[in-house]
Amino acid sequence: MKQRWSGWALLTGALTISATALAADPGAAMLANACAGCHGTHGGSAGLTMPSLAAQSKTAIVEAMKKFRSGERPSSIMGRLAKGYTDQQIDQLGEFFSKQKLHFTHQQVDAAKAKKGAELQEANCSRCHLDDGKDGKDDTPVMASQWLPYLQMQMELYQSGKRKMPEKMAEKVKPLSKEDLDALLHFYASVNK
Amino acid sequence: MTLDRRNFIKLMGGASSLALAGCATQGPAVSAGSAAEIMPKGSARRVVVVGGGYGGTIAAKYIRMMDPSIEVVLVERNDHFVSCPFSNLYIGGILPDLSSLTIKYDKLVANHGIKFVQAEVTAIDPAAHTVVTSKGTLKYDRLVISPGIDFRTEEIEGYNAQTPEIMPHAWKAGPQTVLLRKQLEAMKDGGTVVLTVPLAPFRCPPGPYERTSMIAHYLKQHKPKSKIIVVDANPDIASKGPLFRKGWDMHYKGIIDYRKAAKVTAINAAGKAVLIEGIDEVKGDVVNLIPPQRAANIAVQAGLVGDDKKWCPINADTFESTKQKDIHVIGDASIAGAMPKSGYSANSEAKVCATNIVNLMNGRPVTPLSGINTCYSYITEGEAISVAAVYASKDGQIIAVPNSGGVSPADWSMVKTEATYAKSWLRNILTEMST
Numbered sequence: 045m046k047q048r049w050s051g052w053a054l055l056t057g058a059l060t061i062s063a064t065a066l067a068a069d070p071g072a073a074m075l076a077n078a079c080a081g082c083h084g085t086h087g088g089s090a091g092l093t094m095p096s097l098a099a100q101s102k103t104a105i106v107e108a109m110k111k112f113r114s115g116e117r118p119s120s121i122m123g124r125l126a127k128g129y130t131d132q133q134i135d136q137l138g139e140f141f142s143k144q145k146l147h148f149t150h151q152q153v154d155a156a157k158a159k160k161g162a163e164l165q166e167a168n169c170s171r172c173h174l175d176d177g178k179d180g181k182d183d184t185p186v187m188a189s190q191w192l193p194y195l196q197m198q199m200e201l202y203q204s205g206k207r208k209m210p211e212k213m214a215e216k217v218k219p220l221s222k223e224d225l226d227a228l229l230h231f232y233a234s235v236n237k
Numbered sequence: 238m239t240l241d242r243r244n245f246i247k248l249m250g251g252a253s254s255l256a257l258a259g260c261a262t263q264g265p266a267v268s269a270g271s272a273a274e275i276m277p278k279g280s281a282r283r284v285v286v287v288g289g290g291y292g293g294t295i296a297a298k299y300i301r302m303m304d305p306s307i308e309v310v311l312v313e314r315n316d317h318f319v320s321c322p323f324s325n326l327y328i329g330g331i332l333p334d335l336s337s338l339t340i341k342y343d344k345l346v347a348n349h350g351i352k353f354v355q356a357e358v359t360a361i362d363p364a365a366h367t368v369v370t371s372k373g374t375l376k377y378d379r380l381v382i383s384p385g386i387d388f389r390t391e392e393i394e395g396y397n398a399q400t401p402e403i404m405p406h407a408w409k410a411g412p413q414t415v416l417l418r419k420q421l422e423a424m425k426d427g428g429t430v431v432l433t434v435p436l437a438p439f440r441c442p443p444g445p446y447e448r449t450s451m452i453a454h455y456l457k458q459h460k461p462k463s464k465i466i467v468v469d470a471n472p473d474i475a476s477k478g479p480l481f482r483k484g485w486d487m488h489y490k491g492i493i494d495y496r497k498a499a500k501v502t503a504i505n506a507a508g509k510a511v512l513i514e515g516i517d518e519v520k521g522d523v524v525n526l527i528p529p530q531r532a533a534n535i536a537v538q539a540g541l542v543g544d545d546k547k548w549c550p551i552n553a554d555t556f557e558s559t560k561q562k563d564i565h566v567i568g569d570a571s572i573a574g575a576m577p578k579s580g581y582s583a584n585s586e587a588k589v590c591a592t593n594i595v596n597l598m599n600g601r602p603v604t605p606l607s608g609i610n611t612c613y614s615y616i617t618e619g620e621a622i623s624v625a626a627v628y629a630s631k632d633g634q635i636i637a638v639p640n641s642g643g644v645s646p647a648d649w650s651m652v653k654t655e656a657t658y659a660k661s662w663l664r665n666i667l668t669e670m671s672t
């Protein structure tokens with residue numbers, strides 16, 4: 045009998061602890077919904093210089109947030125905001141957005157550039173930017189359907205050295221001309237199904 | 238020119254008695270509305286949302302997204318909504334019209350199965366869980382109100398119902414915004430614009446200073462001999478002060494005359510004059526008088542304002558009123574701790590409130606608040622500054638998460654980027670509200 049009682053106590057004790065732990069945790073959806081004012085409902089952006097977060101790979105989001113937080117990746121407000129989240133919360137954000145449906149945009153691109161870009165993608169980028177850039181692998185972001193002005197801004201940051209290019213990307217980008225890169229961006233922006 | 242208070246009022250002639258009459262009608266009007274029940278409530282649980290602005294649209298949408306078994310009725314007096322954010326760019330002559338700031342409700346309502354009632358809410362009966370509207374009554378299980386602000390015009394002697402037609406506030410976007418721009422366009426070169434800022438808290442802390450920048454921008458381009466006098470009741474610029482000052486020094490030297498700790502206590506609308514602390518008179522060819530503010534009339538009528546008689550105290554996680562059960566107040570009308578009265582805050586608060594209404598209606602524990610505010614202000618057409626922060630609830634209070642947030646770098650390195658980001662901010666937040 046005595047043993048049973050102490051077992052009870054232990055059990056309820058454990059329950060209480062996990063309940064308070066939960067109570068202090070806003071949870072993934074609560075955290076992520078606050079981002080949607082700038083990044084769109086469920087991370088599908090309508091703003092030309094704002095990336096969609098929907099369907100991004102979890103690692104890509106977590107890494108981006110941590111780099112914003114440390115200042116390694118340049119930003120205007122993302123650094124200030126990222127400082128407001130713990131590692132665990134950043135993980136939850138990554139998890140949440142990685143589970144959302146890819147957000148397709150319908151934007152005007154240069155068809156000739158997009159066509160050339162499709163070939164360049166196949167030959168140079170497709171091993172990491174899988175499935176026309178629709179699928180993110182590890183820390184590789186989803187490129188498909190991102191707004192062209194956003195993609196161009198990021199490419200400029202890479203080219204100027206303000207944003208550090210991952211080595212595996214630098215290798216591929218080096219031989220490409222400015223026109224090639226622009227064509228690639230037009231291609232990614234055009235992928236919408 | 239210095240005048241004593243009594244002479245000033247005398248100069249206003251009959252205006253002071255008019256003002257009294259004006260005050261009497263300023264208070265929230267309680268009207269019975271039409272007594273018949275519209276949309277009789279069935280067995281489904283129902284949330285009624287009052288106000289289709291920055292807060293209300295999002296609360297309605299997120300409740301439906303999170304629990305489609307809850308019926309949501311959105312009540313709004315207009316069939317469209319005009320955004321205050323970016324309305325300063327229209328006043329500054331940068332935007333040609335208000336169309337890019339205007340949203341309709343049709344897609345939002347269709348996409349999420351929200352029931353929309355275009356009507357004026359004239360009263361709320363918390364005990365009977367009933368909203369009285371100009372079209373009839375509505376029953377609710379829970380009520381969300383996001384009605385924005387109204388003005389404490391009774392604190393300005395001489396203010397009456399006609400004053401906004403002469404001295405526009407343009408602090409609710411729409412016809413007032415258009416009127417202010419028209420007055421600026423009609424002003425002669427060499428004229429003086431007076432902009433008055435009320436004591437904080439008010440809707441959008443950086444708003445008056447962005448407005449100042451945009452009016453100065455307009456004057457510099459079109460009426461270079463003119464100037465703008467800012468009469469600010471606050472001890473200093475209420476938000477992003479050093480950044481605004483830097484921008485003004487760079488672009489608007491000699492155009493902006495900023496006067497702090499100067500509270501408007503009386504006006505002479507006919508003479509286009511404001512009186513500071515009953516003594517100093519400031520005259521303008523155009524007067525943008527932004528009166529002191531409080532929660533919108535309907536919040537006062539429903540007994541939702543606190544001891545200050547201005548704003549609505551709430552629970553920091555659910556936004557449920559501490560004055561009335563089952564009524565939640567979000568947006569500018571609420572006292573949301575560290576979260577400022579901004580559109581982004583209203584958006585973020587709406588989601589927190591929606592999450593917890595769904596939790597409460599399903600017998601689940603409350604989820605602690607996590608919120609964000611991001612607010613851009615333009616200095617010129619191509620330069621903007623920002624303030625941003627992350628919020629959490631702690632011991633029943635909404636606090637800014639320590640060591641996070643802040644304003645744009647002082648070295649001006651981000652202003653061009655932020656001017657482009659601000660446009661995406663607007664597109665995204667208006668799309669969230671309208672789809």
Ligand SMILES: Cc1cc2nc3c(=O)[nH]c(=O)nc-3n(C[C@H](O)[C@H](O)[C@H](O)COP(=O)(O)OP(=O)(O)OC[C@H]3O[C@@H](n4cnc5c(N)ncnc54)[C@H](O)[C@@H]3O)c2cc1C
Nearest residue numbers: 288290291292314321322358384385441568569579580581
């Ligand atoms: C000049 C200016 C610039 C601004 N710039 C920014 C900015 O850049 N970024 C930012 O984040 N914020 C900005 N703001 C602040 C922002 O506009 C407000 O904080 C935001 O609108 C608050 O949302 P709300 O839902 O509380 O009220 P609102 O958005 O005003 O919505 C209230 C709605 O309720 C309706 N309503 C009220 N009473 C009733 C009733 N009795 N019956 C029926 N309907 C009713 C109204 O018609 C309205 O549609 C700015 C404000 C101003 C004035």
